[in-house]
Amino acid sequence: MNSFKYLQPKSLQDAGSLMQQNKNALLFAGGTDALGLIKNNIISPENLVNLKQIKGLNEIKYTPGKEIKIGALVNLVDIAAHPVITEKFTVLAEAANSIASPQFRNVATIGGNICQRPRCFYFRGDFHCIRKGGDLCYAAAGENKYHCIVGGDPCYIIHPSDSAVALLALDAKFSIYSDKKLKLVSAWDFFILPSVDPTRENILKPGEILESVVIPEPDKGSKSRYIKFMEREVFDFAVVSVAAVVKKSEGKIAKGSIAFGGVAPKPWHIDALNKSLTGLSTEEENITEFSKKTFTDASPLEKNGYKIPLVRNLLKRILIDLTV
Ligand SMILES: Cc1cc2nc3c(=O)[nH]c(=O)nc-3n(C[C@H](O)[C@H](O)[C@H](O)COP(=O)(O)OP(=O)(O)OC[C@H]3O[C@@H](n4cnc5c(N)ncnc54)[C@H](O)[C@@H]3O)c2cc1C
Known part of the structure; x- marks a missing residue:
């Protein structure tokens, strides 16, 4: 594992600037995926930009009858147990509660869960596959029991996030910090297919940060x-x-x-x-x-x-x- 600098910005603006200024930087939230990728030499960032010092990103704000806003740093355990989420956004509480184990859910954040990298064993293994910038998806003609059945060509991963599936059903919007402003995109438009770019799973560009998810309250009944x-x-x-x-x-x-x-x-x-x-x-x-x-x-x-x-x-x- 390569050594890296650990940077601790106090605001989204500083985090965005650090991501742009520092070559080969990675955002860091709960670290449950990021550290695994680093330890297994799938990625070797020179700079880790820790988001956890930024105030407000771990808050949940509910506006009755309108929406709930969940900051990117809210832990999965808090989503699964939140009384409004369990009652009115049940699908999200159930999805969050189905993720990994209680130890993981205590540390993992919703932002990290949405932005986690795929679990494909070729991507996670010692293969220079198309998702790592190579020119082949080894799953296409290899071990593909767990891979996708739609939208694959030219890389047949499945997206691993449970919370993202619930958020899509709830018609959530993702708030992205970009160029000193926040912009909202739909959950559907946030994620991209391999035909657009097989090396990324979402639209985030360097310096952009998922700030929160905003979910409209489902109709009464x-x-x-x-x-x-x-x-x-x-x-x-x-x-x-x-x-x-x-x-x-x-x-x-x-x-x-x-x-x-x-x-x-x-x-x-x-x-x-x-x-x-x-x-x-x-x-x-x-x-x-x-x-x-x-x-x-x-x-x-x-x-x-x-x-x-x-x-x-x-x-x-x-x-x-x-x-x-
Ligand atoms: C054994 C095991 C079992 C698991 N089981 C499941 C499962 O059943 N279902 C499931 O959905 N997941 C599962 N996971 C994945 C786990 O849920 C994720 O590792 C976790 O949610 C990531 O959150 P984190 O806060 O630790 O993110 P980190 O590890 O800190 O970050 C993950 C990625 O997201 C990026 N990132 C983090 N926050 C932001 C942000 N705000 N904006 C932009 N990018 C960001 C990071 O740069 C990194 O690339 C499992 C993982 C393990 C190791």
Whole structure:
């Protein structure tokens, strides 16, 4: 492991300047991903810019009936236990509570969870793959059981963040510090596909920092959930996950928003699917038929075709759970 300078800015402005001035610098929050990447020589930053001295980034502000704003440094454990989040933004509390172990959740931040790097074993291993600036995705013809079924070409990672999937279903906006100002972008636009740039997972440029997430309060009467399929029952990443926010009225879905994890290089949603939820009768056979029609355009790799029936079944289960 190379030695590095540890920089401790007190404001977003100083952190942004340090990121721009210092060659090869990395933002540092809880460190649970950053330190693993450094220790395993996946990255060798010369400067770590610690965000934890910056005031206000660890706050949660709720405006009843409007939105909740969660600072980038809020720990996952505090999101999972927050009374307003568990009641009104349940899908996010459940997603946060499903991440890693209590020890990790005590330290890991929502900003770091959203900006963490992929878990692909070629990226994390001793391979100069396309995500590290090489010219090949070794998963395409190699071990690809855990890789994506949509949006992959030319790099077949899946995005590992559970919280990001919940935030996409909740139609969250991400507040980004950029060039001395804050700008808001939608969760969908924050993440990028490998066809745009296979070496990055999001739009952040050097000097830009995720400041907070802003989530509109779901309509009165909505319910939300997160279901995550893991190989081990605890302390594991999602093989596939589904986040849903649904409002039911008179035996039909009045409004719904679904997001998927474990299927694509970014948290995934399908516009047409969300639109076609409106008016869907909530009888089990309708929901089963509806779920069967999803991911018909998926292009699984040699070993991950099982994800298609898996994601359809999770979708069916979550819609039934939320509409009984
Ligand atoms: C054993 C294990 C199991 C795990 N299981 C899961 C799981 O089930 N689900 C899941 O979602 N995750 C899982 N994780 C990942 C874990 O949740 C992340 O490591 C953690 O959330 C990262 O948060 P952090 O604050 O420690 O970020 P750090 O490690 O400090 O940073 C992570 C990355 O984000 C960047 N970053 C941090 N904050 C910001 C910011 N505000 N703006 C811009 N960039 C920023 C850093 O530069 C770095 O690249 C697991 C990790 C391990 C090691």
